[in-house]
Amino acid sequence: MDLFLYVWRQSGPEDKGSLEQYQARDISPDMSFLEMLDEVNEELTREGREPIAFDHDCREGICGSCSQVINGIPHGPQEKTTVCQLHMRHFRDGDTIYIEPWRARAFPVIKDLIVDRSSLDRIIQAGGYVSVHTGGVPDANAVLIPKTDAEKAMDAAECIGCGACVAACPNGSAMLFTAAKVTHLAMLPQGRVEAARRVCVMTEAMLREGFGNCSNHYECQSVCPKGIKVSFIAKLNREYLKSVADKP
Amino acid sequence: MAELTRSTVGRKIFMALTGWMMILFVAVHLLGNTTVYSGWINAYAERLHALPPLLWAYRLFMSVVVTVHIFFGIQLTLENRRAKPAPYFVKKHLRATFAGRTMIWSGTVIGGFLLFHLVHFTLQLIFPEHAANRNMDSAGRPDVLGMVIYSFQHLAVSCIYGIAVAALFLHLFHGVESSFQSFGLQSDRTQRFIVRAGAVAATVVASGYLSIPIAALLGILK
Structure with missing residues (x-):
């Protein structure tokens, strides 16, 4: 052809x-x-x-x-x-x-179709990790995780960080990406410990990097190659509200 | 609190919260307005104005709500525009609705209309000779019904209300559903239902409001 x-x-x-x-x-x-x-x-x-x-x-x-x-x-x-x-x-x-190329202020074009997506890395660097001591590798089934939670965490973990959500978003927001990472870690006991701090610093980093705000167009979900759903953004919003309510 | 007003999620929640206060107002206002059909509107208006301190406290509260909604709405829109400086040559919208993408404009129309509406029915300056405050009904109350019918029989006035109701429909079509997402009250199971419920709510409110000028134009209101 x-x-x-x-x-x-x-x-x-x-x-x-x-x-x-x-x-x-x-x-x-x-x-x-x-x-x-x-x-x-x-x-x-x-x-x-x-x-x-x-x-x-x-x-x-x-x-x-x-x-x-x-x-x-x-x-x-x-x-x-x-x-x-x-x-x-x-x-x-x-x-x-x-x-x-992907178009967003946070993704400057390097050349032709290549954009710089290191802004996503910096959102991860802000809080997309577990820093509490989780000990050695536990025995199988020593840490009990409900199956539905494990599945939700795995669904969120499917995000490959390609940035299509940002490219599709009319606001150039990285909310679906951030929500996938926040949910992934918040659903599991090791990540739960720092969930409140994580959701705040990661959403702050998102704005700092020049991404826009989410206004619930759901364009991101339609283009995500891994089928990450906007219900994770609702989950992020819940996590944020919880973090505000629980603030000492 | 200061942190909430800077955060991307916090401001979304402010938009949803103030949005809901206005939705409740719009719903109660519509219920009140339907008294034009039963002819009780003059009595309703008189009762409503019987407690000036309460009325003014509520007016003040709603002014704050509207101001917060407008302030964050404009601020977020400007930030979002800055985040997407270069447009695509070809862009398909797979899910984003017209209503969702034009919130700032439907909001602007509603905001402009609000000023007109206050000048029209609260200050009663558009048709001063037919102002309810100057014309009393048979029971000696301000004749709100007469003022409403007289106004809406002017096609231009009814058209302004029609445009405003269309903008309100679009704003609610996205806003109602969007608020549930912002509050984190959505899940994969409930999302489709909430999207539909938002559309139904927008349709009910819009048709309710639109029915009044139409009824006046058709001569149904007496």
């Missing part, structure tokens, strides 16, 4: 950048979206032009590196799928595809 691409090109953080048109020829429907871009880059290299810079690593949907807004949807049209796991059979011969 042949495709028309409009790709965001930006030589560096200071460059203004613009959409440029490319053609992808002889693309197999079995290729992944990133393999299609690899093909385009091969041709650009052969022609002596600068290849399109994009982020990728595992290419199996678990690292959270790939970050492209495809036809107006972060990670493209297929639900619960990262760009690397999106296959060209979801497009048709002759389609026009717009490819843009």
Whole structure:
């Protein structure tokens, strides 16, 4: 199949950048979206032009590196799928595809489709960890955790930190990301100890990094490749209220 | 408290809390207004104004509520705009509603309307010759019903109320459901129900308010 691409090109953080048109020829429907871009880059290299810079690593949907807004949807049209796991059979011969980087003040563009997502790391650094002494590895079933809690924690832990929630959010808010981390740790006994402090410092860090506020549009849930739900944001709000109420 | 007014979640909770105080007001105000149909509105208005200290205390309280809601609404919107400086060339909204994305504008319309409404029915300056305070009904009470009917029979006035009710519908459509999320009262199981309940509440309130100018225009109100 042949495709028309409009790709965001930006030589560096200071460059203004613009959409440029490319053609992808002889693309197999079995290729992944990133393999299609690899093909385009091969041709650009052969022609002596600068290849399109994009982020990728595992290419199996678990690292959270790939970050492209495809036809107006972060990670493209297929639900619960990262760009690397999106296959060209979801497009048709002759389609026009717009490819843009994640857009948010907290994600400055480094080059073309690559953005700096270290702001998410700094939210984690603020409080997304357990620092109480939890002792050695406990025997199996020595620490009892209700199954529903364990499952909820695991659902939240699925977040791969790709930043699609921020890219989709009309406010550029990282609330779904933060809520997933807060819930993940608050549901388990080791993380529960610091839950009150964590929710405060992580939400503060979110604002400090230049992310917007959550206004409950739920756009984030629709694009999350791991199906993280906005009910985790409700959980974060509850945790916050609890932390305020319990303040000594 | 100071921390709450700076926090991203704290301010959401302030928005929801003040929002609910206004929702309660809007609901009670609507119930009061429906007395135009039974003809009891003049008696209702007289009773309402019988206790000036209580009335003024409530007015003062609501002014604070409205001010807090407007202040945080504008502050949060400006912060959110700053967080998204560059737009996409192509952007699809999968879940975000028109109502949700235009809260600042529906809010602005409602805020503007509130001023008009106070000038119209509280200060009674739009049609001074038909002001309830100047015209008494047969029982010697200010004739609120007569003032309402006279006003709404002007198409332009009814249109202003129609636009305001449309804005209120949009604001409640997102706001009611959104407040439950902000209070942390939503779960995967209850979310769909709450979204629908918000839409129903917005529809009921909007149709209730809209019915009054329509009834006046059609000559049903007497």
